[in-house]
Amino acid sequence: MRAGFLSLIATAVTLVAPVVAQTCNSGSICGSSSSPFYRLNTLSPVSDHFYTMSSTEYIDTLIRTDISTVAEGVAAGIFATQEGATVPLLRLYNNQPYNDHVYTIDANEAAALEAEGYGLxxxxGYVYSEQVCSAVPLYRSYNSELGDHFFTTSLDEHNTFLGDGYVDQGIACYVPVAGVVPSQDVC
Incomplete structure (x- = not known):
């Protein structure tokens, strides 16, 4: 059991270690660096995709839930502090009837979700509300049977989830791609 646990931690560290911060050199956010937005999938009792910018929370979640959580690497990049045109990406959670994390930039949607039982x-982190500085769409989908919101920058992965019973909820926001440093003229 201990060897399996150590292997799980080694896998998590491997996924976290190679991520490179992104710097965007536009006039409004010159020198700002994004941080990796890690993705996990808790499989028990049902699927809950969970995203965090904290490598500590990422590893702690793997340790706490042991084998029922799968480390899925880095979903995107987001900013740790508000930079230039970025807006807050709010994180909400509801454990009834399913465990579900949802992320939104819309304060009205967050209030409506709180009225439905989600806790803020x-x-x-901070993201863009529109496409700027080589940012890419962060697609959002939802499966009501699983009670799971899923976010990805990959249109192919998004479409795969739509084929697996998820409903398209559009573009949640725009994010930098983790591990990429755009050139001066990209912004």
Whole structure:
């Protein structure tokens, strides 16, 4: 059991270690660096895709839930502090009837979700509300049978989930791609 646990931690560290921060050199956010937005999938009792900018929370979640959580690497990049045109990405959680994390930049949607029983866990980080500085769409989908919101920058992966019973909820926001440093003229 201990060897399996150590292997799980080694896998998590491997996924976290190679991520490179992104710097965007536009006039409004010159020198700002994004941080990796990690993705996990808790499989028990049902699927809950969970995203965090904290490598500590990422590893702690793997440790706490042991084998029922799968480390899925880095979903995107987001900013730790508000930079230039970025807006807060709010994180909400509801454990009834399913465990479900949802992320939104819309304060009205967050209030509506709170009225439905979700609790506001705070700001996950900062993202763009529109496409700027080589940012890419963060697609959002939802499966009501699983009670799971799923986010990805990959249109192919998004479409795969739509084929597996998820409903398209559009573009949640725009994010930098983790591990990429755009050139001066990209912004």
């Amino acid at each position: 866990e705070g700001t996950a």
